Amino acid sequence: MARQKKFLLTDEQIPRKWYNILAEMPNKPLPPLNPATKEPLTWQELAHIFPTECAKQELNTTDAWIDIPEEVYERYKYYRSTPLVRAHALEKALQTPAHIYFKNESTNPLGSHKINSALPQCYYCKQEGTTNVTTETGAGQWGAALSYAAKSFGLEAAVYQVKISMRQKPYRSSIMRTFGAAVTGSPSMSTRAGKDILTVNPTHSGSLGTAISEAVELAQTTPNCKYVLGSVLNHVALHQTIIGLEAEKQMEMAGEYPDMIIACFGGGSNFGGIAFPFMRHNLSGERHTEFIAAEPDSCPKLTRGKFRYDFGDEAGYTPLLPMFTLGHQFKPANIHAGGLRYHGAGMIVSQLLKDGMMRGMDIPQIESFEAGMLFARTEGIIPAPESCHAIAATIREAQRCKEQNEEKVILFNLSGHGLIDMGAYDMYINGDLQDFSISDEEINRNIAELDGQK
Amino acid sequence: MARQKKFLLTDEQIPRKWYNILAEMPNKPLPPLNPATKEPLTWQELAHIFPTECAKQELNTTDAWIDIPEEVYERYKYYRSTPLVRAHALEKALQTPAHIYFKNESTNPLGSHKINSALPQCYYCKQEGTTNVTTETGAGQWGAALSYAAKSFGLEAAVYQVKISMRQKPYRSSIMRTFGAAVTGSPSMSTRAGKDILTVNPTHSGSLGTAISEAVELAQTTPNCKYVLGSVLNHVALHQTIIGLEAEKQMEMAGEYPDMIIACFGGGSNFGGIAFPFMRHNLSGERHTEFIAAEPDSCPKLTRGKFRYDFGDEAGYTPLLPMFTLGHQFKPANIHAGGLRYHGAGMIVSQLLKDGMMRGMDIPQIESFEAGMLFARTEGIIPAPESCHAIAATIREAQRCKEQNEEKVILFNLSGHGLIDMGAYDMYINGDLQDFSISDEEINRNIAELDGQK
Numbered sequence: 001m002a003r004q005k006k007f008l009l010t011d012e013q014i015p016r017k018w019y020n021i022l023a024e025m026p027n028k029p030l031p032p033l034n035p036a037t038k039e040p041l042t043w044q045e046l047a048h049i050f051p052t053e054c055a056k057q058e059l060n061t062t063d064a065w066i067d068i069p070e071e072v073y074e075r076y077k078y079y080r081s082t083p084l085v086r087a088h089a090l091e092k093a094l095q096t097p098a099h100i101y102f103k104n105e106s107t108n109p110l111g112s113h114k115i116n117s118a119l120p121q122c123y124y125c126k127q128e129g130t131t132n133v134t135t136e137t138g139a140g141q142w143g144a145a146l147s148y149a150a151k152s153f154g155l156e157a158a159v160y161q162v163k164i165s166m167r168q169k170p171y172r173s174s175i176m177r178t179f180g181a182a183v184t185g186s187p188s189m190s191t192r193a194g195k196d197i198l199t200v201n202p203t204h205s206g207s208l209g210t211a212i213s214e215a216v217e218l219a220q221t222t223p224n225c226k227y228v229l230g231s232v233l234n235h236v237a238l239h240q241t242i243i244g245l246e247a248e249k250q251m252e253m254a255g256e257y258p259d260m261i262i263a264c265f266g267g268g269s270n271f272g273g274i275a276f277p278f279m280r281h282n283l284s285g286e287r288h289t290e291f292i293a294a295e296p297d298s299c300p301k302l303t304r305g306k307f308r309y310d311f312g313d314e315a316g317y318t319p320l321l322p323m324f325t326l327g328h329q330f331k332p333a334n335i336h337a338g339g340l341r342y343h344g345a346g347m348i349v350s351q352l353l354k355d356g357m358m359r360g361m362d363i364p365q366i367e368s369f370e371a372g373m374l375f376a377r378t379e380g381i382i383p384a385p386e387s388c389h390a391i392a393a394t395i396r397e398a399q400r401c402k403e404q405n406e407e408k409v410i411l412f413n414l415s416g417h418g419l420i421d422m423g424a425y426d427m428y429i430n431g432d433l434q435d436f437s438i439s440d441e442e443i444n445r446n447i448a449e450l451d452g453q454k
Numbered sequence: 455m456a457r458q459k460k461f462l463l464t465d466e467q468i469p470r471k472w473y474n475i476l477a478e479m480p481n482k483p484l485p486p487l488n489p490a491t492k493e494p495l496t497w498q499e500l501a502h503i504f505p506t507e508c509a510k511q512e513l514n515t516t517d518a519w520i521d522i523p524e525e526v527y528e529r530y531k532y533y534r535s536t537p538l539v540r541a542h543a544l545e546k547a548l549q550t551p552a553h554i555y556f557k558n559e560s561t562n563p564l565g566s567h568k569i570n571s572a573l574p575q576c577y578y579c580k581q582e583g584t585t586n587v588t589t590e591t592g593a594g595q596w597g598a599a600l601s602y603a604a605k606s607f608g609l610e611a612a613v614y615q616v617k618i619s620m621r622q623k624p625y626r627s628s629i630m631r632t633f634g635a636a637v638t639g640s641p642s643m644s645t646r647a648g649k650d651i652l653t654v655n656p657t658h659s660g661s662l663g664t665a666i667s668e669a670v671e672l673a674q675t676t677p678n679c680k681y682v683l684g685s686v687l688n689h690v691a692l693h694q695t696i697i698g699l700e701a702e703k704q705m706e707m708a709g710e711y712p713d714m715i716i717a718c719f720g721g722g723s724n725f726g727g728i729a730f731p732f733m734r735h736n737l738s739g740e741r742h743t744e745f746i747a748a749e750p751d752s753c754p755k756l757t758r759g760k761f762r763y764d765f766g767d768e769a770g771y772t773p774l775l776p777m778f779t780l781g782h783q784f785k786p787a788n789i790h791a792g793g794l795r796y797h798g799a800g801m802i803v804s805q806l807l808k809d810g811m812m813r814g815m816d817i818p819q820i821e822s823f824e825a826g827m828l829f830a831r832t833e834g835i836i837p838a839p840e841s842c843h844a845i846a847a848t849i850r851e852a853q854r855c856k857e858q859n860e861e862k863v864i865l866f867n868l869s870g871h872g873l874i875d876m877g878a879y880d881m882y883i884n885g886d887l888q889d890f891s892i893s894d895e896e897i898n899r900n901i902a903e904l905d906g907q908k
Contacts, residue, residue, distance in 0.1 A: 005531040008462055077459040078539075078834055085532075089606075107561050109834035111873065151831050152543075171625075174876035177883055178830055376632055377605050380532055380563035419565065419873045422628035429631055 003088065006104075007250040009081035015245040016068055018238050020057075021276040021348060023064040024283050027355055029234075029347040030322035031059075033309060041319050049219050049227045050235075051124040057235035064280075066238060072120045075152065076242065079108050079115070084250035089378035091398070098401035099256060100394060101411045103247045103274060106381060110148055110175070112141040112416030113270045114230055117239035118149035121228040126153040132225035134158040134218045136186065136211030138266070139165050139338030139386065140172025141416050142230030147179035158225075160186040160214040164205035165338035171420045186211035193217050193315040207332055208266075208342040213315035220317075231267030231339075232312060232321075232346045240273025243413060248277055251411065258289055258411035260397060264389040265293035265302060265360065266339045268346035270415040276348075279357065291358035293349070294393035296340050296368070298333040298436035301326050302353060302360025306447045310344055323350040327446030333436035335365050336424035337385040363392045364435045369428040371395050372418065384416035385424055457542065460558075461704040463535035469699040470522055472692050474511075475730040475802060477518040478737050481809055483688075483801040484776035485513075487763060495773050503673050503681045504689075505578040511689035518734075520692060526574045529606065530696065533562050533569070538704035543832035545852070552855035553710060554848060556868045557701045557728060560835060564629070566870030567724045568599035568684055571693035575682040576603040586679035588612040588672045590640065590665030592720070593619050593792030593840065594626025595870050596684030601633035614640040614668040618659035619792035625874045640665035647671050647769040661786055662720075662796040663768035670771045685721030685793075686766060686775075686800045694727025697867060702731055705865065712743055712865035714851060718843040719747035719756060719814065720793045722800035724869040730802075733811065745812035747803070748847035750794050750822070752787040752890035755780050756807060756814025760901045764798055777804040781900030787890035789819050790878035791839040817846045818889040823882040825849050826872065838870035839878055 022028065031040035046055035057066065068076070087100040105113035125133055133155050137143025143159040150157035159176055163185040166173055173183045186206045187194040193213035197204050204210065212229070219227035229236060251257055261278055263271035271293045281287035295302050305324040312318035314328060325344040332341035345353070352358050372388035374395070375381065383391060394412045401408050418425065427433045476482065485494035500509035511520065522530070541554040559567035579587055587609050591597025597613040604611035613630055617639040620627055627637045640660045641648040647667035651658050658664065666683070673681035683690060705711055715732055717725035725747045735741035749756050759778040766772035768782060779798040786795035799807070806812050826842035828849070829835065837845060848866045855862050872879065881887045 003528075004465055005528075006465070008464075010462075011458055011460065074457075074459075115834075148831075148834050152834070171873065171876035174880045174883075175836065175873070178827065178836060178876075178879050180831070373632065377602075377634065380569075380602050380606070382629065382632060419625065419629070420876075422625035422632075422874075425632050426628045429628075 004086065004254065005088065006083040006085045007253040008083055009246060009249060011077050013249060014073070014076055014080050015242055016073060017065040018068060019241040019245060019277045019280065020060060020064050020066055020238050021279065022061045022234055024280055025351065027351060028061055029351040032319040032321050035316065035320050049216060051121060051130065051226050051228070052128055053124040054121060054235045057238055058233055069120065069123055072123050075119050080242065081246045082107050084247055084254065086254065087379055090375060093374060093378045094395065094398050094402065096398040096402045097405060097407045098398040099407065099409045100398060101251070101254065102414045103243055103411065104414050105243060106414050106417035110144045111419065112145065112384065113240060113243060113273060114142040114145035115149065116242050116273065117230065117236045117269065118145040120239050122149040122153040122155055125155055125226050130155065130224055130226045132156045132222060133228050134215045134225055135228050135230065136160045136208055136215045137230065138162045138208050138341055140169055140176065141339055141384070144172055144175045146228060146230065147176040147181035150181065151179045157181040158218060159183050160188070160211040162186055162206040162208060162211050162338060164334050168336060168338065168423060169420050186214050188214060191217045193317065197314065205334060207314065209314035209328055212313035213317050216313065216317045231269035232344070234348055236269050237272030237276065237346060237348060240269050241277050243273040244275060244277030247274060247411065256409045257287065259408040260290045260292065260410045262292045262294060262390050262393045262410065262412040264340060264386045264415060265295045266342050266386065268349040270413050272346065272349060274413040275358070282357065292393055293358060293360050294363050294389040295360055296335050296337055296389060297362035297364045298335055298438055299326070299341055300362045300438070301343060301345050303362045304443055307350060307354060308447065308450055310450055312344065321347055323347055324353060326443055327450045329449065330446050335436065336421060337368065337389060339386040340389065361393045363389045366433055366435050368392045369433060381414065382418045383414060384418045385421050387415045458708065459540055459542065461538040461707045463700060463703060465531050467703060468527070468530055468534050469696060470527060471519040472522060473695040473699060473731045473734065474514060474518050474520055474692050475733060476515045476688055478734055479805065481805060482515055483805040486773040486775050489770065489774050503670060505575060505584065505680050505682070506582055507578040508575060508689045511692055512687055523574065523577055526577050529573050534696065535700045536561050538701055538708065540708065541833055544829060547828060547832045548849065548852050548856065550852040550856045551859060551861045552852040553861065553863045554852060555705070555708065555865045557697055557865065558868050559697060560868050560871035564598045564602055565873065566595040566599065566838065567694060567697060567727060568596040569603065570696050570727065571684065571690045571723065572599040572603035574693050576607040576609055579609055579680050580607040584609065584678055584680045586610045586676060587682050588669045588679055589682045589684065590614045590662055590669045591684065592616045592662050592795055594623055594630065595793055595838070598626055598629045600682060600684065601630040601635035604635065605633045611635040612672060613637050614642070614665040616640055616660040616662060616665050616792060618788050622790060622792065622877060623874050640668050642668060645671045647771065651768065659788060661768065663782055666767035667769035667771050670767065685723040686798070688802055690723050691726030691730065691800060691802060694723050695731050697727040698729060698731030701728060701865065710863045711741065713862040714744045714746065714864045716746045716748060716844050716847045716864065716866040718794060718840045718869060719749045720796050720840065722803040724867050726800065726803060728867040736811065746847055747812060747814050748817050748843040749814055750789050750791055750843060751816035751818045752789055752892055753780070753795055754816045754892070755797060755799050757816045758897055761804060761808060762901065762904060764904060766798065775801055777801060778807060780897055781904045783903065784900050789890065790875060791822065791843060793840040794843065815847045817843045820887055820889050822846045823887060827882070835868065836872045837868060838872045839875050841869045
């Protein structure tokens with residue numbers, strides 16, 4: 001009897017609304033603050049740099065369901081639903097009784113989940129008469145998605161890409177240029193923030209924090225230009241809930257419900273995207289799914305960071321956000337999972353972590369690639385270094401299921417493919433990859449600096 | 455009213471048989487010949503280097519439908535069906551009345567259609583007790599697919615990759631190594647054939663012809679090792695008919711039937727795959743679809759080659775095959791569409807071309823990338839340089855439809871994505887790509903040499 005391998009929705013079954021967990025959280029996140037006045041920010045203030053509709057969504061604590069605009073839905077249909085896949089071959093290799101499913105966001109045109117938020121953000125810009133958008137990108141998954149979305153809605157895009165990622169994954173810049181974007185390595189000499197960083201440290205290899213500073217500055221100094229962000233913020237996770245809402249229908253087709261949901265974690269966009277729709281059934285008391293965010297052990301804000309108000313960027317241009325953080329001047333090690341090299345966790349996830357609704361799991365770089373290699377050789381898909389963290393966490397849990405003989409249902413999000421990251425796989429195969437450790441002293445020093453600044 | 459963008463089959467709707475056009479062609483291809491005796495080859499002779507089941511399929515002129523083995527079907531389910539997509543955005547950009555559909559084989563795990571034949575070939579090897587497989591690859595799409603398929607069935611794989619492609623697309627070798635394959639640039643000093651070529655021309659940049667020679671030699675000199683091929687041969691096109699058989703069902707879902715089917719052409723695997731199932735309705739007189747094979751103008755065997763018995767490889771190790779050819783010692787220009795750099799057309803396609811059942815269309819390199827850029831910016835998928843040829847031919851036809859105000863239905867095969875080929879896109883964007891021309895004299899000289907040899 002043939003086993004069902006994957007589950008897909010028809011165009012008509014693609015969800016027409018996003019799920020806004022903010023409206024249903026018993027404890028809402030603390031508000032973002034204006035760094036000058038320390039007063040809670042209004043959406044009007046946020047709308048100075050963000051698209052107005054995104055600014056409103058960011059602070060919307062009342063509507064649990066938000067309509068997906070028709071023009072965005074039309075474009076979602078280009079590639080959605082993404083497959084929900086039962087990882088039979090991986091299960092067999094692990095000899096685990098666990099049932100492992102993954103949501104395959106790597107089939108999206110630009111190779112990751114990032115397009116799910118790039119499309120609505122560019123749509124709102126277009127609606128609001130904005131002509132230019134600017135953003136940061138690490139590994140380049142977000143920058144690539146944003147470049148395509150901007151082109152699709154007739155906007156001009158300027159992307160600041162973290163310098164070390166640009167060197168590690170040169171093809172990602174090429175992809176952005178293919179879609180007509182201007183791409184600059186960050187830190188650069190093209191902004192005040194970049195110049196300040198490079199003056200102090202001329203060989204700074206960049207981080208999402210430096211790239212955000214530069215993009216925000218460009219938006220503030222360019223006419224008719226808005227800043228768009230690929231993770232961290234509430235409205236980004238909102239758009240990404242399309243992943244979990246689809247997965248919920250698809251798990252139903254599979255006749256199962258996840259005991260455990262796992263995603264890698266940088267700022268929270270793919271984690272929130274797959275987790276929040278399922279978490280609403282935890283909030284209502286119907287279900288007791290466990291949620292695990294897999295982060296690099298060299299950038300461990302969930303497992304070893306502190307809950308503080310902190311800036312979202314290196315230069316301190318953004319609002320102060322309440323989050324688990326390693327300090328906004330934390331310099332992450334040069335791991336290949338560029339999308340996870342960020343010092344803080346989004347506001348919603350930080351609150352959920354405080355409330356014990358989820359947990360973090362830290363994964364060393366080499367373990368992540370071991371997991372990615374096993375996944376590639378069994379399931380035939382080479383995962384992005386970021387997604388390798390989710391796979392490593394899944395393998396740990398599946399092995400625990402084996403030891404304890406538990407037939408748990410695990411669902412993880414395959415946030416993207418690793419075809420642009422083959423240089424990292426080469427290094428792994430050649431034995432040239434290393435792990436990075438970070439001491440408690442370093443974390444405490446960063447946090448103390450932060451506490452001193454405030 | 456929402457328009458349907460894409461059409462997918464359920465796991466159960468995936469075809470369970472391949473279509474063997476050989477059984478229904480009114481004029482069968484001439485037989486392959488033993489070069490020593492000039493006698494037609496038997497499947498027993500072919501089985502010396504090919505898997506036995508493939509050797510039988512190669513000469514099977516009686517069975518129009520061949521069962522897909524259960525273990526292959528199980529693996530097809532990992533990624534099939536691939537989407538049939540209506541290219542609304544491309545149509546709009548072209549302002550054409552034509553309806554353009556594409557079969558998106560780029561969503562396959564290794565990024566191209568090649569996996570469709572790699573899986574059955576490795577399955578048959580496994581069934582027959584073979585432990586090692588060897589093959590050639592150009593751009594690396596076939597080598598990557600074969601490496602994964604070999605790993606999936608527990609075989610060891612050795613791949614000879616064309617040297618110029620290895621340099622142009624270094625990530626493809628990394629992908630093959632990720633799946634555990636041994637990868638060698640061709641021509642190499644590891645075989646007699648390679649040494650002979652390099653002795654005469656130490657800077658030879660390789661071609662599919664040189665890589666085939668080396669792989670065949672390795673198979674002949676290694677115990678329990680079979681040679682597998684990614685294109686040209688009848689059994690490869692047979693396996694690829696899964697593409698067209700799915701597309702036939704999906705076009706029915708779309709409520710249309712193609713007036714025109716277009717695919718790029720190297721040896722014929724993706725062209726045959728999408729074309730042959732539809733062509734059976736031409737053979738039966740029911741339909742009159744037009745079939746167009748898009749080849750590079752610098753390697754124009756269909757439009758300017760001659761019909762001859764010729765070797766499939768540079769060194770003359772293979773059987774003599776009846777085909778449209780530029781001569782087996784033809785050295786293709788270093789275009790980025792590595793998969794189309796081959797001197798000859800498969801036997802079935804050569805016969806169909808002779809019989810006027812299809813036509814070739816030659817596309818310059820720069821036009822192919824122009825087409826690929828437009829497709830990326832409209833449909834969000836960066837196509838492989840090979841597939842860009844099919845898109846360029848589609849655009850030509852769609853523009854003709856516009857001029858003549860004809861609402862034709864065009865279906866093309868998007869054989870693969872171009873994410874590993876971003877170096878070529880970079881060159882295009884920077885204005886560094888060039889076209890290559892080939893003179894009639896050069897073609898005639900090659901053919902004359904060929905005629906002299908026989």
